[in-house]
Amino acid sequence: MADLITAEQMRNLETQEISAGRVTGEELMERAGQGVVDAIFARWPNLADIPGRVAVYCGPGNNGGDGYVVARLLHRLGWQVAVWSICDPHHLKGDARANWVKWTGILGRVSILDGKAERIFPRFWDEPPDLIIDAIFGTGLTRPLTWEIEQPISDIQMYKDRRMVQPPTVAIDVPSGLCADSGRNMGNRCFYDLTVTFHAAKPGHFLAEGPEICGSLSVVDIGLPQPKISAPVPATVIRQITNAQGVAKQAGHKFDHGHALVLTGGAGRTGAARLAARGTQRVGAGLVTLGVPPAAQFEVAAQITSAMLIRVGDDAALSEILNDRRINALCLGPGLGLNARATDLIGAALQGARATVLDADALTLLARDEGMRGKLHDACVLTPHAGEFARLFPDLADALTGTPQTGPAVSKVDVTRRAARRANCVVLFKGPDTVIAAPDGRAAIHAAVYERAAPWLATAGAGDVLAGLIAGLLARGLSPFEAACSAAWLHVQCALNFGPGLIAEDLPETLPTVLRDLGA
Template structure:
């Protein structure tokens, strides 16, 4: 359950305007590869970012424009184009990776995003690129959140993953919590290690778990695109000013709660659409007015 302080922060005050809740930019891949980024963008907007823009290559503009309304759209002409967009300091959070691709142009986009020093979620293809390129790893900073599943974690942190997978010769056993803390220290940023027992850790060693097992199980999250929505939730909270670890913890809990609330038949598109009902319930229980 979220703390009363976090629930209070999820509410919106009457005197605030959209820019008080930040502007998240989600980068999309080329033609035919925009779905993952659109899911992330929808998640960022639903969780309360004041504005969300999806940035894509010029050739993919029409495809994305046909499917976006409340989410804004901008063309990104490579890394230089992204740099120009980021001259707007009101853009305070980035989501990079869903459907981005892993070629040289994608690598340069990740580099440009990291060099901007914005609060940044790196997911999916961006994690693959960081694992492949030491120069990108060196650009990670404390305002980043990495969101690997088990396979991505092993590619990013092979030595740590090998120790986690090794049989325990003596106790206590090396746990997923230990491994995620070590990964966060090594990367110098927050790591959200996904799974039924998601673990979130920051470079200072502070860590928490978001377990979705037994009575709290959320098996419906085992569906394509669910991780993209989680990345968007985190990006939206970063845009709203949440610290990286808190954004990751809050997003992970809400993500699972949406799946539990929706139940069987869940697909990724349902997660952002279920979130308003989950937030309404939380705010009502806490005696807070619903966000407007």
């Protein structure tokens, strides 16, 4: 896992290092500019071989200062450089002004954008630029873009769309208009090919619209130490399973690896629970039992072999079954139904403190019953998608989907943390930017984006398998937070290993290869 850092934490870290005399602002800006140039040439080696034409768009702050450094470095390498500013550069301050002065000493020319579309591109070239760089606003943006700023950025995208050969577009730190902490788009209609950020990635690179706008992401080391942050970082981004050792089986009896009970719905509605159970088995639970209503008993029995089956007619039957303390993890919700039996089963399952995954129908029933939500405990994991989250936590969902007026905008990390505290349990808020949060404030992002994009997971039943993976890891003894984080990673890794054509049934069957690659 890799720690993310907020815009404020990044500013504080830079200020701390500069105040201590360990580095100057100009040195950091020079390193950042060099890092951008190196990242561009690493992504497009052909641009390093033959200098071309580059248009650099600079803003009024340090992001603009980085742009002036990049302009100077590319000019030194033989590039034809046109610099455009959204403000009068004479008003620049500090390190940004110092680098503007250096640039003007070389070429002496900066064109000022005035919001008119006909002024957006250099007219002194016969051919279009080979590279476009956005250094207008970085992590410091706290408000939506005004029309005068948004229009030129939109014109860049329109320009690209009209060209048969589209010049690469690079954003420095974050695309202008993207909230670095939330990934919310505050007015940018441009899509970039590469975003180069410094020291550490920001939450907004992985959340909401961030990945789509950023294109690909490069993190550049500019020589800062790891921050010493007293408050929890906003989240960690999960790059690898959180506890590979936790899923590695050692010698022992099947009950040494846990016994999970997965409850099904009625006849014709058992497929989702069977998918969950298969995931639970494949992730290593020693024993998995399907709890089935009498009417669905023959349907389930005809479909399973290694899983066990037990009749669960009502909540009284479930309570009796749960007297067996060897059953240490429960999974309820996939295909469970929305009837009185399902409601009663959830109530019985929440008695005591067993590790419990609540998914799908169980979440809908929880949203309808405030008293039942009060029975949630810290061994539970809720796994809502966006619609279920909105039913469970309507005020938090409204805050997340509302149009941001100031920054940093409300993020998925923010609302998932609040939901976990309110529910007193772990919440895994599903999506391409899955966020997992615990009541104590810990949070992690598992984003299926960039090199981990797995669009094949948009298939019926994939979420049921995820619920089963969590239940299996709970049965194996992982904590709710750790089980949810690890299951999210395994779920995506299975999809990546399988590739296009994936259906939900393929996920559990791909898991042995993933675990073998982990050395588990």
